[in-house]
Amino acid sequence: MKNDKIRFLVLLIPFLYIAYGVYLAIDFSSESELINAITNGLILGGISLFITAKAIVRKNIDIIWLAVFILYLFVLHHLVTYISVGDIVNSTYTGAFHIQHEMVNLIPFTTIENTLHQTFVTMPTIIQLVGNVLLLAPLTFFLLYFQILKKIGPVLLTAVLVSTGIELIQFLQTTIITGFAGLTLPENRSTDIDDIILNTLSGLIGVLAALCIPSVRKRMK
Secondary structure (H helix, E strand, C coil): CCCHHHHHHHHHHHHHHHHHHHHHHHHCCCHHHHHHHHHHHHHHHHHHHHHHHHCCCCCHHHHHHHHHHHHHHHHHHHHHCCCCHHHHHCCEECCCCCCCHHHEECCCCHHHHHHHCCCCCCHHHHHHHHHHHHCCHHHHHHHHHCCCCCCHHHHHHHHHHHHHHHHHHHHHHHHHHHHEECCCCCCCCCEEHHHHHHHHHHHHHHHHHHHHCHHHHHHCC
16 A cells, blocks of 8 residues: 555544543443443553554454454454443452352363253354354464464464464453442353353355465465
């Protein structure tokens, strides 16, 4: 591209995210949501800046794909690692921290096996299982597409580390909320080694997808 700096226009996404979150928080007079919007917006803004600076952009269409990548990271964060700092700040501290063992599984394939052996597999269960298998595929695909990482090994290692990081964050969240009164987390927020296994498989799917598309494979050379 003649003007490579045009890629930084995608940083409008985190800016608009924060602005909209602040607007809603003020409209509903919610201090908690204001803190949440700013905190998560700054986290996502930092990640967006890093990705944008590292990405190799060759064509104008790449700007659109970069924006899609950034939007995917926003959705990923909201699904699995959204941090409700404002809710914690404005809740009552009790100090009764404890590990919620029922929300932790460290035995590989236990959750997967239990799911497959259910007499009636519900749609939410299917969605969760398929979602975990696809969760990190866009991440590894775009890391290769934009040559942020150029070799398959480091990309797959990144998928493992990101998945492990997600589970550790969820473990901290489910533990921290026990020390505050009235705090709850979204459904299915737990720590499960099977999620790491499925997410790693998801990362592999993203790599295979990149290798199967000639134009992407050409960019990787």
